[in-house]
Amino acid sequence: MPFIFVVTYMCFLAPVHQAALPNMTISDLSYKNMDFAMDLYRKISSYHDNNVFFSPLSISTSFAALLMASGGGTHQEILRGLNLQQLEVADQPELIPRLFQLLQENIAQNGSLKVDQSMALFIRQQFEVEKAFEDKMRTFFHADIKTVDFADTKGSVRYINEYIRQKTKDKITEMLSTLDETTLLLLINSVFFQGTWLMPFNSNLTRNGPFYIDNYNIMQVPMMFKEDKFYTMEDVPLGARVLKLPYQEGVSMLILLPNKGIDYTVIDDEITAEKFLSWVKELRKTRLEVSMPKFKMEQEYSLHNLLPDMGMVSLFGSSANLTRLSKEAGLKVSEVRHKAVVEVDETGTTAAAATTTGIIPYSLPRMFTVNRPFFFFIYHEDTNCLLFMGRVIDPSSN
Structure with missing residues (x-):
């Protein structure tokens, strides 16, 4: 069976001003994403007592893109898994991707804020993706869409790892080690944040x-x-x-x-x-x-092993409905990988004193x-x- 391979990854490097939120629809999305994050955390933590680190935004954004590719029961399972079913409106099929677009624009509107989110779609040569899906990926997620010869697995791995390395400022240098030569499509989402403390540690x-x-x-x-x-x-x-x-x-x-x-x-x-x-x-x-301690973590998760327990079952099996992605029959998502890196230390530059008002x-x-x-x-x-x-x-x- 042909399959789709999804990778989500993020990189955070680190060493409060509060404002009223004018757009409650973005607030609703953030709230739903947060509850999804807590559910996913509990699923991850149920397997071990070790460190945990991941990007809810990266994972949610990747599956929001898959929402546009899915139909029927698969679409409903993704909605429920992401806790977004209450935001789905029958006569507004583009509402959820539009909310993700607005959220990203709101985060990025401060030009000096270094939170970079990007998405890329790597498509196998001769594999036909629905033009409507490609257009929506560009419109709502500003996705890079690239054609790759997945039959050349080593070349594809090098090419995609280099893309990820550049997007994460050299923090994730080897996301992929192998690729199945029958891969049809690879979806990449990244969130990169490099922050300096407002009040740095000495x-x-x-x-x-x-x-x-x-x-x-x-x-x-x-x-x-x-x-x-x-x-x-x-x-x-x-x-x-x-x-x-x-x-x-x-x-x-x-x-x-x-x-x-x-x-x-x-x-x-x-x-x-x-x-x-x-x-x-x-x-x-x-x-x-x-x-507080300095710490550095690198965590990787196979989400295709976790998400079925959160209700996303058909997406990874023979009953997957991805007809909005392509007319080709028998498509499914084979893997979803998520890799996260964090480093917290004293790094920062001295800023103006915090207000006492x-x-x-x-x-x-x-x-x-x-x-x-x-x-x-x-x-x-x-x-x-x-x-x-x-x-x-x-x-x-x-």
Whole structure:
């Protein structure tokens, strides 16, 4: 059976200004994407107790493109899997891809914000893709559409890896090692973010300190240190504290740190889009001494093994309906790979002091020490779009 091969990948390199969102339709999309992200995180984490890192935006965008290619039950399964069924309007078939287009434009409207998202469609020679699908890929996702000789597997792998290397600024150099010579189409989506802290850490203050993986495993890791005024809050029912670390130009990292003695696995099921937005809303500024580990992770996931458990079944089997992609019969998606790289360190340049207007005293301990497993979320503030999320169990493990 001919098949389609999908690759999603992202790369984030790192070392809050908040605005009202005028377009509620983009807000709805961001909210739905966030709940999909939390569901996918729980699916990934159910398989292991290791580090987790992925880009919900990259994965959602790739499958939004496949929505335009699918029909019947396959289309409905993708909608439900992405948690987008409530945004589907019968007489507006282009509404969801249009929302993704608006979201991307909103994120990219600040010219100095380095969040680059791109999509590419690599098509086998002589394979006929519906012109309407190609046109929509260019219109809504600004996709590069390229013809490739997949029969030359080694040449195709080199060509596609070079494309990915350029798009991720050399951070992902070998996404593919092999390709099936019967591949008809390869869909690539990338999200690349390089951020500098608005309030950088001083590398001269970085010292080795203990990180408590669990009650029996303690390791020494490089701990960054910064004393300043930070946005923070405490979720008492959840048993966790939240810290916001802003980057320059409207992107922030939100750290969720379970309280000492609270197992992070207990918190897994409680993380939702509603929870996330409540944390952001309740943040208050206070002076803190923040200690957190430097860490670097590279994670890769075979989503075709995870997504069927989230309802996307037919897409990967003989009953796949991809008739809007091509008139050729018997098409299915064979693989969906997602690779993510993150590096967090002291990097940053000194910026103007944060404003103190509207600061409210908040009774939290002066120390925020991230010395045990924690969650982190990278989000675009104006849209509340979740760009990346992860879980750090062992900051020394790459």
